[in-house]
Amino acid sequence: MSKRLIRFDWAVKKLLRNKANFVVLEGFLSELLFEDIKIEKILESEGNQETEQDKYNRVDILVQNAKNELVIVEIQNTYEIDYFHRMAYGASKALTENLSLGQSYSEIKKVISVNIVYFDLGKGKDYVYKGTTNFQSLREETFTKQNISDIFPEYYIIKVNQFNDVAKDTLDEWVYFLKNSEVKDSFKAKGLAEAKEVLDVMRLNxxxxxxxxxxxxxxxxxxxxxxxxxxxxxxxxxxxxxxxxxxxxxxxxxxxxxxxxxxxxxxxxxxxxxxxxxxxxxxxxxxxx
Missing domain, CATH: 1.20.5 (Single alpha-helices involved in coiled-coils or other helix-helix interfaces)
Structure with missing residues (x-):
């Protein structure tokens, strides 16, 4: 029997910053990125703002994972015509603000921007997208640096409302939860069992x-x-x-x-x-x- 669960966007701001509840967010990121994610700490970010406007127009959380990469998790409920520009700005800001004075550029941390949107963004019909930076020669010459995408920011977009509610894999199970605030008994995705308990509305004071x-x-x-x-x-x-x-x-x-x-x-x-x-x-x- 399904429980009434707290919306993920509110939980991210209020509950999942607690280290005891990291397992929920770690589960989500592990399923999305197809690797086991371990959160080292929640970094200060614009997501800590408390005004009504900030609830819609600020980065929710900035996470540092076990590989020393920065992961931005941003959730947007209302339409913004320049949202792609803001994604670029958020990733750039996370990159520059976490390079200490005197550090070399080689110490820049990889930034992964995860964007959960509840409106129609772009023209694609799918509901999960990934964007990376790569360089291609205009004259078929070999570029010396390999895996350039390991340096530049990586972007993920989940268009929640585009999902048809048919969960075919564990990532779909998470998208189903993001859309419906419900975890079915049959779901096996990492973090969802914990979410079912931690995000129970009845547990709120x-x-x-x-x-x-x-x-x-x-x-x-x-x-x-x-x-x-x-x-x-x-x-x-x-x-x-x-x-x-x-x-x-x-x-x-x-x-x-x-x-x-x-x-x-x-x-x-x-x-x-x-x-x-x-x-x-x-x-x-x-x-x-």
Whole structure:
């Protein structure tokens, strides 16, 4: 029987920073990255901000794994047109802020940016994407540095709402949880058994329950705002299309009227054939002269 579980985005901010609960986040990252991830520590990041706006527009956590790599986990619920730019900014900032003064560039830590989005980002139809940096010769020459992608940031995007709820493997089981806040009894993915216990809503104390319910209310408000904006944009687009069609029709009528004038037809006949007024037809006559 499935339990009502806490949303992962709220849990990341409030519960999973606790070292005792690292196993949940480690499980998620292990399934996504296809390797066993051990979190050494949670680093300070913009995700520690507490304002309402920060809940949507800040990096959630910055993790250092056993390989001394930096892993950014960011969760975004509302649409941002420049989200790809922000991904690049977040990875760059994590890289530069964790290189101490006087250290050589060779000591730069690899950055892995994990982005969980609950809106339609980009044009792809899949729900999990990976991006790396590689160099290709323009003249078929051999590039001396091997595995250049081991240096540059690596990006993952999980488009949660794109998932069809059919879990075919352990990563899908995690995506199912991210979308539905539910762990099925049959799921075997790393960290999900612990998530089922740690993220049980019934385990929240009174203060946490109040904060979580406020967060859910805020998500509803943001969803309503996003829907209203979408409707307004659609209405504006429909209006522009209608205006464009009307302009085309008017231009066509004017061209027909000009042809009728050239044929020597009177204003009454032209008006009946085009729907233009007598004044508009006279204006066309004067322009022709």
């Amino acid at each position: 009174q203060e946490q329950t109040y904060g979580y319910n406020r967060y859910l209310d805020y998500l509803h408000v943001k969803a309503s705002e996003a829907l209203s904006l979408k409707i307004q944009q659609e209405e504006l687009m429909e209006k522009k299309i209608a205006e464009a069609k009307e302009k085309v029709r008017k231009d066509e009528k004017i061209e027909i009227a000009k042809n009728f004038i050239s044929l020597g037809l009177d204003n009454t006949t032209i008006a009946k054939g085009t729907g233009l007024t007598a004044e508009q037809i006279e204006q066309l006559r004067s322009e022709k002269e």
